[in-house]
Amino acid sequence: MEAVFLSFILMLSIFLGFELISKVPATLHTPLMSGANAISGITVLGALVAAGANNSEMATWLGGASVFFAVINVVGGYMVTDRMLAMFRKKPTGDAA
Amino acid sequence: MEAVFLSFILMLSIFLGFELISKVPATLHTPLMSGANAISGITVLGALVAAGANNSEMATWLGGASVFFAVINVVGGYMVTDRMLAMFRKKPTGDAA
Amino acid sequence: MNLSAELVNFAYIISAALFILGLKMLGHPDSARRGNLYSAVGMALAIIVTLLADSIVSFEVIALATLGGTVVGALAARLVAMTSMPEMVALFNGSGGAASLLVGWAALYDEILGTSAPSTFILVTIILSILIGGVTASGSLIAYAKLAERMTTAAIVFPGQRVVNSLILVGIVGSSVMFCLEPALGSQWFWVLLALSLVLGVMAVIPIGGADMPVVISLLNSYSGLAACAAGFAIGNNLLIVAGSLVGASGIILTNIMCKAMNRSLANVLFSGFGAAKAATKVEGEVKPIVADDAFLILEAAQSVTFVPGYGMAVAQAQHVVRELGELLEKNGAEVNFAIHPVAGRMPGHMNVLLAEANVSYEQLVEMDDINPRLPNTDVVVVIGANDVVNPAAREDENSPIYGMPIINVDHARTVFVLKRSMGSGFSGVDNPLFFKENTRMLFGDAKQSISALVAEFKS
Amino acid sequence: MNLSAELVNFAYIISAALFILGLKMLGHPDSARRGNLYSAVGMALAIIVTLLADSIVSFEVIALATLGGTVVGALAARLVAMTSMPEMVALFNGSGGAASLLVGWAALYDEILGTSAPSTFILVTIILSILIGGVTASGSLIAYAKLAERMTTAAIVFPGQRVVNSLILVGIVGSSVMFCLEPALGSQWFWVLLALSLVLGVMAVIPIGGADMPVVISLLNSYSGLAACAAGFAIGNNLLIVAGSLVGASGIILTNIMCKAMNRSLANVLFSGFGAAKAATKVEGEVKPIVADDAFLILEAAQSVTFVPGYGMAVAQAQHVVRELGELLEKNGAEVNFAIHPVAGRMPGHMNVLLAEANVSYEQLVEMDDINPRLPNTDVVVVIGANDVVNPAAREDENSPIYGMPIINVDHARTVFVLKRSMGSGFSGVDNPLFFKENTRMLFGDAKQSISALVAEFKS
Amino acid sequence: MLIGVPKETIAGELRAPLVPASVKKLVKLGLEVAVEASMGEAAGFSDEAYVEAGARIESDRAALLGAADLVLRIRKPSDDDVALLKSGAMHASLLDPFNERGLIDTLAAKGVTAISMEMVPRSTRAQKMDVLSSQANLAGYVTVMLAARQINKIFPMMMTPAGTISPARVFIIGAGVAGLQAIATAKRLGARVDAFDTRPVVAEQVQSLGAKFLEIDLGDTGQTDQGYARELTPEQLEKQREGMKAAIAQADVVITTAQVFGRPAPRIVGADMVAGMRPGSVIVDMAVETGGNVEGSKVGEVVDVNGVKIIGLGNLPSEVAQNASEMFSANLFNLVDEFWDAEGKSFGLDLEDDILKSCVITHDGAIVNETIKNL
Amino acid sequence: MLIGVPKETIAGELRAPLVPASVKKLVKLGLEVAVEASMGEAAGFSDEAYVEAGARIESDRAALLGAADLVLRIRKPSDDDVALLKSGAMHASLLDPFNERGLIDTLAAKGVTAISMEMVPRSTRAQKMDVLSSQANLAGYVTVMLAARQINKIFPMMMTPAGTISPARVFIIGAGVAGLQAIATAKRLGARVDAFDTRPVVAEQVQSLGAKFLEIDLGDTGQTDQGYARELTPEQLEKQREGMKAAIAQADVVITTAQVFGRPAPRIVGADMVAGMRPGSVIVDMAVETGGNVEGSKVGEVVDVNGVKIIGLGNLPSEVAQNASEMFSANLFNLVDEFWDAEGKSFGLDLEDDILKSCVITHDGAIVNETIKNL
């Protein structure tokens, strides 16, 4: 039954992903990509569980490595996105163009 | 745990509902409402289970009544929506206006 | 053939996807009809797999009820006159609500007669299903009666209305709590809850005028989605939850859109039953600003639109976008005019020069004396940077320096948008009471930018 | 403090909602930065509750790894030059892929060492997580190397590439099947799979030129979402599934949008590694139509746009919308010109009359002789109902009746859109080879309607 | 009440003070109208049209003027005409009261209630009676047509197989009613238009027509509360000349419309500036009748100064006499209509009224207008 | 090679065949240019400007014509001028070859290679040398300016405090190059414009300028492959007159530009139609020099028929002589440039070339043009 729920969730998420990113101005392509990339760092949760569950030593080390990579992705991803977006000052609204 | 999944699904569905109906032309308000109304006839599933599960007599009768009402909603809803939409012939594209 | 719960649920996923697609397509004129079909296919699929599922063992009642429902629904949908569609939708919606109520009720039997004691979570969802279902059912019936003019279409207001409503709410909460504490099949709290739910539906709808009914139906529609969602929780059915919350969420949005198209706020409708008595006394002299999004919805629904350009249009050099907006409105089916006041602008013929430059055809230009008698039947007047030439003080205020000057009586139109940058006065320096009128909305900002925003809305 | 699985998951729901909101807001310039913050908060929440959950018992490794990752990530994000952002994103993406690969690998230990034998479903998801993670990791590294010019930015193509790639795919499928049949920790099939996944990532990216890298990164980003999603299935984590599929779906869409902005098809990029060798030989004389949606994306990314109006603009009376499109492009930061050929239209000065009517300033009008040297550096030329005046036959084909007439050399620009209703010829009746050129796209339809569609895209 | 409309006598005056359409409306109000024979002919309105509209044709001018309770005309009356009026009659026309003290005194002496149409205030309410505006508007259009005929170039830009013709540059000095219409007309024809005025509010108005405003810092200038320009100090005028020099030298066409109400027109374009212009270019001096904005302009003549043509045609509205008559007539009708008491069948001569207070000059044998009395 | 440019001698011809800008370009190509003294004065180009551009001023006309290898001028040469030419010289100008057989023969006899500018084909490639187009274009603009000056109305619509002025109605007959420019100009000024032409392709062109096309079913009309109109049959012409009657009666301004290449202009507007027009309205007959489209029009005169003014001014491009000269000169320059062999420093007189084949009339003592030879 869990697979059913998960599939439901998958289906809904996919639709939602499509709806959310329907029309984005070209200037936002890179930050959006970078922001989405940071979200994909969510693997960090799996990594944490793997590293912390103490199941087997190998799993712990693999988990530790994956925490390391995932955290790079998360921290670096959000920070770099924020830096990019900080550059988007609103253009001064100019004269009655 | 089921409640968790169901809540996940609820959250996603609400977001999706919002995204889907973001901008609709005024002419489509009524058919859209009617079409959504037909979908809300989905209660028919619950009604079917209630009427068919043979749990208790009262439940069966209540279920039967609810099947009746739900089916009205479903059948009538879809048909009336279709009738409304059938009136929307595309305007002839006219001259180079 | 008995399908496993997994298989049924995978089929439900497909149904849900079809509903989502269907709703999406219903939002675009070209695809709407196909969207409705998709959604119907999704429904059929869901019904079929449910019937095939192993939980359903007897079919007699189902067959009978389905037949009955199909006949009634189909006949109603076929025979109703095109003009009575809205009330028909209200009735259908009501029966959806009734179905939810009954499903909740039936679930109660299953739960209480079931093996283990019902959890509070389940009980709450059942109560919600009954409550929302009941409100939807009785509310939709009243809405139907108002639309079909089987009862007065006027808002029904009586003294103490708010008190009564509050009492009902308290009663509902109280009886729910009592029932949860002591769930039993014949419990008097259950009956109280049931009755109060139905009464609440009635009370919620009677104080709303007939013209607002479409909004109310849309809202009730959203409620019936929520009822289905609650029923889904009660009986643990994913598809009910997905479809119900989809309808619930999209219904709320749609209601909001419709409110804006009628120039009212959602809160105003949601709580109208509880504040209607108060709403009658409005503050005089209140300025009501509007944003382009909302103005668009009103323009989109308008059948006749008159533009009244003034010096501000020239300053903003908005003539080109104005012509474009006019074209879009015409394409949208509205009748569009430009009413030119003789002294508009800063030189004789100022507006003519600009509108000719923008290629507005001479046929669309109407003189003041010709437009004034037509204004009471005009849905929307858009005043673009004009001020003195639409100042009702010239008609009403004997002490005004411009008293006696003929003006364009835009305040006689159903709705007036005034596009200017501030509350400032025009050439003559006279304040303008138009800005404070009941049917006036101020769209502040440079006229070209405001109109461009409207055009953008039309194109998206 | 140990949180129950329920509580953790409810927190996950909030996280997921924050991700969704964040993504939505990232799509609008005004809210993008706040959106990123929301999404970061969601991530923080998810991490905290996961750490507090009862499944995590030892923290040493975690603390160390987190510290290390934070320092590396933060330093990289801080220190990188603004211009090297894209390659940085590629690296981050690669480490995300590596993380998924490792999570899958670790899950393998849990599953195989666990109480019951691992189900095939779980195994498949684990394999997917390793495969997609591996492709993402190595592919991103190559993309980084190309962008940072640590390796040749040119497409690397070699004979037999397709064969090699096919062999790799076969190898991956084969080793996966073998591993599923006989899951064991030290299985050689596992190592083969791991190695081949990494090799596949490399092979997929090397045949793509440096200019296409942003698209590739976007695609790899989408892959890394899918990898997270697969990992979520493998370890039964909802948030991984939701967030992963959100990123996966939105990444694909974004990739598609970016492809269009570069005037390429998604399929072209997706399978470029397998068809690049073939793509070099293009059919001569092929007409490439384009729709307004796609044309919009290219125009939106353009720095310089030149309009070339002709008689068709007059026939369509498109001058007003053309001016509007010009204004929108300028607002978007592009340099906009109107190149007027002396004989365009049907009377001397025909274009001038129309453009003046539409209020195009004289400063924007450029004569043929002045525009021609600038065209090779022009991103997009939009030919609006002109034909003879842009016909390269006048330059190239000695037998053409118009040979020797000076024309506007629009074919020298990077991209040319030709707006006309058909493939028909102009006044002189001479066929136009421009329509078949590599960099020409035909936007068929009435010019006013086509331009209006572009304007609508810009405004939505 | 009898309205009498004599034929205009001044040479070159083609306009008619009243057109048949207005006659019809006046008759509907309950007034009688008598017009002198062939009064509207020059503007394209035949006697038959007047008769059809309800007027009586009178060929005896003396009888007409002697009988009328209200005389409507365009130009100021000659002394002979005043002598014919009956005492107590009303008379509405242009009067030029600042410069015609003799005439005013005669009118007062005769006991005539004289309304000076140029003294109608420039308020939003009175605009419909404002002949200065309505005629200046047409004059502004005519200036551009005159310039277009005289210059050996075309106005619009044209990119043609035989090369590109650059748009004519038109520079307009004084952007009041006439100046603005000139701007609009020249813009329509495709010229590149710049304009200058001393009143600072005008900059926005010029831009609202899509033309450029030439910024010259003159210090404090301002305008009267009637919206007229104040006279500049000699230093300011010098500054202005300096600032405009380059613009004039560049221009193919210069149109001057500068006026200061009640004063001679300011002399703005000097001989040096004319000399700075390209041979073949054209100047239209619309202020030529009140002294001229341009050195060397002569009323009714086209003066050629080293290839630069200075057009000094007077009475420009007469060039489009039909429309000008229609407008003038509508203004007069609006005046009568505004104060006509339909029940009492009389003209409500309320000298406290804002409008009448400023435009009635003489009444009951005396000069009643404050401004004119204290001149 | 020496280019000689004599001064135009025909009265009222203000244009110059060559302007200094073109002289400069010719000199750059390696040609010598000599112009007669004060040749460009009337169009606004001084002798100094020519000298500056690299030309030599020659006051002796006979010497100029006798020395030139290529003579460029606007109008056809007089017999005296032809006599002065040296044998073997080239001569490019308008020649009116259909009607000037005598002149053609003289030119042939003298051994001159005569190019008739009106015979330049109407192909896309030759358009830059096409003086008929470039001059007709300007003439079209001038017709509207003439009408605007003559009529006693304004063109645009104006809604003013003194009432609404309705836009002038302009009806344009013949929408070739000149007609189209007249349409555009009248539209710009704000008039309501209708147009008619016998060639069916023109309807779309008229609409492309925002004007209305009057539909009259004449049966088969068509055009020549040069884009010129065919002559109508008498029945068709009658039908056309009938169909246009209402449009003409409604119009304030009628502008006729109808021509049939090589024939007298068709007589389209009869006296009855003129009589049907409102007094005060105006007709501009642009075809007056080739016989006139309007009954009663006279070359160089404004005829008043019961208040309707028929303007029959000839040589309209001369009214905007500066631009007209620039265009004519650019056309001539383009002709020389197209066939100039820069290395061989000679004019590549390839009689097989499409363009030269149709515009070279005489060469080597004979008439070489097929059309003219077989006339």
Ligand SMILES: NC(=O)c1ccc[n+]([C@@H]2O[C@H](COP(=O)([O-])OP(=O)(O)OC[C@H]3O[C@@H](n4cnc5c(N)ncnc54)[C@H](OP(=O)(O)O)[C@@H]3O)[C@@H](O)[C@H]2O)c1
């Ligand atoms: N027609 C003539 O010949 C003539 C000549 C001279 C004077 N007048 C007088 O001018 C007046 C004409 O009346 P009207 O209604 O046309 O003009 P108005 O009364 O002067 O009002 C114009 C309004 O436009 C607004 N505005 C200015 N720039 C704007 C922009 N960029 N965007 C949006 N709004 C803008 C201003 O309000 P905000 O500042 O709040 O934006 C102002 O209140 C009359 O009083 C008339 O007597 C007419």
Ligand SMILES: NC(=O)c1ccc[n+]([C@@H]2O[C@H](COP(=O)([O-])OP(=O)(O)OC[C@H]3O[C@@H](n4cnc5c(N)ncnc54)[C@H](OP(=O)(O)O)[C@@H]3O)[C@@H](O)[C@H]2O)c1
């Ligand atoms: N300038 C002059 O004085 C003059 C005078 C006479 C002739 N000419 C000749 O005219 C030609 C001018 O060149 P040009 O490039 O401007 O025009 P062109 O070569 O005639 O081409 C115009 C194109 O516009 C397209 N078109 C027509 N209506 C349209 C609509 N509503 N929407 C979109 N496209 C439309 C047509 O293609 P579709 O049918 O496929 O849409 C046609 O191919 C030259 O050959 C020139 O010699 C010029």
Ligand SMILES: NC(=O)c1ccc[n+]([C@@H]2O[C@H](COP(=O)([O-])OP(=O)(O)OC[C@H]3O[C@@H](n4cnc5c(N)ncnc54)[C@H](O)[C@@H]3O)[C@@H](O)[C@H]2O)c1
């Ligand atoms: N309230 C109304 O309805 C109404 C009606 C008509 C006019 N007006 C106002 O009155 C103003 C003046 O009207 P007008 O056209 O009859 O004025 P006008 O004929 O008296 O003067 C013409 C123009 O010349 C300008 N001028 C004076 N000296 C100058 C100088 N040295 N250099 C340059 N320009 C100079 C003036 O500023 C004015 O704009 C108008 O702009 C208008 O705003 C108002």
Ligand SMILES: NC(=O)c1ccc[n+]([C@@H]2O[C@H](COP(=O)([O-])OP(=O)(O)OC[C@H]3O[C@@H](n4cnc5c(N)ncnc54)[C@H](O)[C@@H]3O)[C@@H](O)[C@H]2O)c1
């Ligand atoms: N290929 C080129 O580059 C080029 C250059 C110039 C002109 N042309 C073509 O040649 C055409 C004709 O040029 P033009 O203006 O010199 O022609 P024109 O001067 O010979 O004739 C003027 C117009 O009168 C019309 N006409 C003839 N008889 C008529 C009648 N009875 N009633 C009404 N109208 C009548 C003709 O159709 C023509 O449009 C142009 O429309 C253009 O398409 C082509």
